[in-house]
Amino acid sequence: MKVITGIKKMQLWNKGVRKKGETIGFVPTMGYLHQGHLSLMRRAKKENDRLVVSIFVNPTQFGPGEDFKRYPRNFKRDQRLSRACGADVIFHPQAKKMYPPDFKTYVEVGKLGERLCGRSRPGHFRGVTTIVNKLFNIVQPDTAYFGQKDAQQAIIISRMAQDLNLPLKIKVLPIVREKDGLAMSSRNTYLSADARKNAIILYKSLQTAVGMIQSGYNSPREIIFKMREMINSKPGAKIDYIKIVDARTLKEVKRLEGRLLIAVAVYFNKTRLIDNKVVQSYKRKKNGLYRRR
Secondary structure (H helix, E strand, C coil): EEEEHHHHHHHHHHHHHEEEEEEEEEEECCCCCHHHHHHHHHHHHHHHCEEEEECCCCCHHHHCCCCCCCCCCCHHHHHHHHHHCCCEEEECCCHHHHHCCCCCCCCCCHHHHCCCHHCCCCCCCHHCCCCHHHHHHHHHCEEEEEHHHHHHHHHHHHHHHHHCCCCCCEEEEECECCCCCCCCCHHHHHHHHHHHHCHHHHHHHHHCCCCCCHCCCCCHHHHHHHHHHHHHCCCCCCEEEEEEEEEECEEECCCEEEEEEEEEEECCCCCEEEEEEEEEEEEEEECCEEEEE
């Protein structure tokens, strides 16, 4: 496994791979790898000749007062885990090389980046799309792999790739969870023992919401009220948002129809966690059968 820090060296490496007719699978990360990242890496390795993992804590997606400086980092551990998953290269660039002093170009995705997390983190998705587009241009993968936990990010990147005619596939893989249901995240390390225990309520509230939809509830307001009630019962929990939106456009829905994304963001003390569930809403017929709305 190679560690490449230079942009031109990374581009030269992928040119050599192309000459051999080999495919490149790419997993972009900010490091401090967990099983969610590793599941993406294993899938990418299985489906491609070569696996590239990027480890770069991207400063442009952090807002003022956010946790850029204290974001967990452990590059030696990341190297060990990447090697165990069969990575051929870790691309580990410096911020000053990715964003030189005269850097002026950013990628925007309009309303998609202003909804859900974009409301409370203005500019976040501009930073995400810009760095991911830069990484795509440097690594030149055939397929890039993302996790469903960051559902809005995955939707936005897929749309960016489509709109900009990027020559690659985007694959979004299921959320990897702890045994008790908590979605794996690098930020879980911030949680105190009590907060970690209470954070399970995110998954439980999402399960409850899915159950309500499947049992015939058609009012987003009723479901969100129940989720809010469950989450607020936990000490230290502060809700950023609970939304039920169209899984393609991220627009809030008034009636539960079609493919839906139930998304939640909650602070446990100073740690902000997100989670989501995708559900297909069905309508009950008079004969007791169901059909898609």
